[in-house]
Amino acid sequence: MSAIAEPSSRGDTSTDIPEFTNTERAVINRLQYGLPLTPTPYRDVAEELGISEQMLLDTLKALLANGTLTRFGPMFHAGEMGGGLTLAAMRIPAEAFEQVTEQVNSFPEVAHNYRREHELNMWFVLATETPEGITDTIRHIEALTGHPVYNMPKEQEFHVNLHFEV
Numbered sequence: 001m002s003a004i005a006e007p008s009s010r011g012d013t014s015t016d017i018p019e020f021t022n023t024e025r026a027v028i029n030r031l032q033y034g035l036p037l038t039p040t041p042y043r044d045v046a047e048e049l050g051i052s053e054q055m056l057l058d059t060l061k062a063l064l065a066n067g068t069l070t071r072f073g074p075m076f077h078a079g080e081m082g083g084g085l086t087l088a089a090m091r092i093p094a095e096a097f098e099q100v101t102e103q104v105n106s107f108p109e110v111a112h113n114y115r116r117e118h119e120l121n122m123w124f125v126l127a128t129e130t131p132e133g134i135t136d137t138i139r140h141i142e143a144l145t146g147h148p149v150y151n152m153p154k155e156q157e158f159h160v161n162l163h164f165e166v
Contacts, residue, residue: 018068018166023051025166027059031072032163078127084134085127087152089120090145097122100145109137120150 020028026049035041046056063069078085092100097115104110104124113124128134138149 020068020166023049023055023059024063024068026051027056028063028069028166029163031060076127083127083129084131085125085154086134087154088124088126088138088141089150089152090122090147091120092122092145092147100147103145104141106144107137107141109133110141 030045030049036044038044042056043053046053060072064072101113105113109126109128111125111127115121116123126134126137128137138151141149
């Protein structure tokens with residue numbers, strides 16, 4: 001199973017370098033590669049790291065609680081599960097950006113909504129139960145916000161294997 005561990009900054013500025021314990025470092029580095037598909041994935045990873053399962057779970061909970069990790073959970077590939085997946089963008093005036101962000105984020109199909117310094121300044125991912133759901137969701141977002149949504153479905157997939165060693 002693929003899992004995501006999204007690191008965040010612990011400090012007040014982008015130049016702060018967080019200090020990690022050896023256990024925190026090992027857990028963050030290892031969990032970026034996912035969990036094994038076994039009946040006891042946390043115990044199996046803990047054994048790899050030479051720590052107890054409880055230590056692994058406590059460390060993971062602490063990293064989430066203190067904001068070092070913003071999210072930890074499975075990543076599902078909607079397309080392989082029979083659903084729809086696309087990247088979408090919108091051109092939103094600065095004065096309406098906050099309101100439109102709230103409107104767009106109210107849709108459960110929306111993930112990873114980011115502001116960009118570009119003419120198309122709002123980018124987000126849509127994941128739906130069916131491929132047809134993409135068109136329906138885009139239509140509903142356009143109706144709610146009054147702004148067009150630019151659908152940019154993938155033509156080819158690349159797996160980058162991006163990991164952040166700490």
